[in-house]
Amino acid sequence: MLSLLVNALWLMLPAYFSNSSAVLFAGKTPIDFGKNFIDGKRIFGAGKTFKGLIGGTLLGITVGLLQQLAKAGSQISVPSFDPIFVIVTLSFGAMLGDLAKSFVKRRFGIDRGRPWPIADQFDFVAGAWILTYLFFSDWFVHNFTPPVIAVALILSPLLHLAFNQIGYRLGKKREPW
Amino acid sequence: MLSLLVNALWLMLPAYFSNSSAVLFAGKTPIDFGKNFIDGKRIFGAGKTFKGLIGGTLLGITVGLLQQLAKAGSQISVPSFDPIFVIVTLSFGAMLGDLAKSFVKRRFGIDRGRPWPIADQFDFVAGAWILTYLFFSDWFVHNFTPPVIAVALILSPLLHLAFNQIGYRLGKKREPW
Numbered sequence: 146m147l148s149l150l151v152n153a154l155w156l157m158l159p160a161y162f163s164n165s166s167a168v169l170f171a172g173k174t175p176i177d178f179g180k181n182f183i184d185g186k187r188i189f190g191a192g193k194t195f196k197g198l199i200g201g202t203l204l205g206i207t208v209g210l211l212q213q214l215a216k217a218g219s220q221i222s223v224p225s226f227d228p229i230f231v232i233v234t235l236s237f238g239a240m241l242g243d244l245a246k247s248f249v250k251r252r253f254g255i256d257r258g259r260p261w262p263i264a265d266q267f268d269f270v271a272g273a274w275i276l277t278y279l280f281f282s283d284w285f286v287h288n289f290t291p292p293v294i295a296v297a298l299i300l301s302p303l304l305h306l307a308f309n310q311i312g313y314r315l316g317k318k319r320e321p322w
Numbered sequence: 323m324l325s326l327l328v329n330a331l332w333l334m335l336p337a338y339f340s341n342s343s344a345v346l347f348a349g350k351t352p353i354d355f356g357k358n359f360i361d362g363k364r365i366f367g368a369g370k371t372f373k374g375l376i377g378g379t380l381l382g383i384t385v386g387l388l389q390q391l392a393k394a395g396s397q398i399s400v401p402s403f404d405p406i407f408v409i410v411t412l413s414f415g416a417m418l419g420d421l422a423k424s425f426v427k428r429r430f431g432i433d434r435g436r437p438w439p440i441a442d443q444f445d446f447v448a449g450a451w452i453l454t455y456l457f458f459s460d461w462f463v464h465n466f467t468p469p470v471i472a473v474a475l476i477l478s479p480l481l482h483l484a485f486n487q488i489g490y491r492l493g494k495k496r497e498p499w
Contacts, residue, residue, distance in 0.1 A: 249439075262426075
């Protein structure tokens with residue numbers, strides 16, 4: 146059980162860091178360049194910037210590389226990011242999931258920052274998993290076993306909330322969720 | 323692939339029917355007896371009645387029994403509801419999931435009938451799976467393999483929407499979702 150928890154946490158760390166750190170790289174240029182979709186509402190909204198997308202992804206990748214180094218240096222018994230590119234799909238996928246959620250949120254007319262429970266907590270998890278599965282299905286199925294997935298689904302909203310609280314207290318986030 | 327689709331549909335039918343038919347058994351006595359929670363808002367709301375809960379569960383159970391009879395009578399290659407009580411946990415679990423969602427919705431102050439995307443489409447799926455897993459974990463793990471779960475997750479919102487459209491056109495539902 147403890148090993149399940151450690152494995153789930155280990156596998157999700159790049160996604161947690163990329164998703165939660167995007168807000169630290171505030172940035173100015175929005176990914177949608179301020180443009181509206183065909184419904185007259187913003188494509189993604191002002192909250193989604195290139196700097197956040199790229200900064201968050203790079204931090205997630207950095208964390209994954211550090212994890213892989215720590216594993217190699219210490220022989221701790223945790224899953225291996227091998228092929229190493231899964232770190233990219235986990236980190237960038239997390240950002241894409243969040244972006245896709247924002248797109249849908251704008252279509253529903255939900256303002257930036259207004260909560261959409263469940264979608265807000267799992268957008269990045271779904272994005273990280275789907276992108277990684279698409280590119281590295283063998284690695285995904287081998288590492289994200291049903292019990293790991295179950296633990297990750299419970300863990301993710303809790304850590305997401307914890308990370309967001311930190312961002313809020315640091316004054317980097319306008320809402321504590 | 324077709325067999326995956328058939329198996330997922332077969333396994334979910336009791337939950338689909340119980341969840342979608344509750345609205346047909348309109349009923350008057352609400353499960354919360356009209357009482358408020360400690361936050362001053364209704365516990366579940368006027369939309370959740372004993373008649374709906376019991377009628378929906380019984381219809382789901384009936385559908386499951388008919389399926390099991392059809393399987394026994396025709397030797398069609400579909401999963402077996404064995405132990406037969408999984409039909410009860412699938413049907414009643416679907417209702418409990420919906421009820422739990424209503425409870426949370428009221429806490430968030432979301433009015434009855436106002437949509438909560440994702441939660442609305444998956445509440446009954448989560449309820450059916452969790453209750454069945456709690457009582458019949460072996461049967462669940464054996465039948466709800468990761469591919470079946472993946473197909474069921476795609477299938478469920480589509481069928482949920484289709485069923486709700488029928489309810490709406492029959493004049494039994496106030497919203498088409």
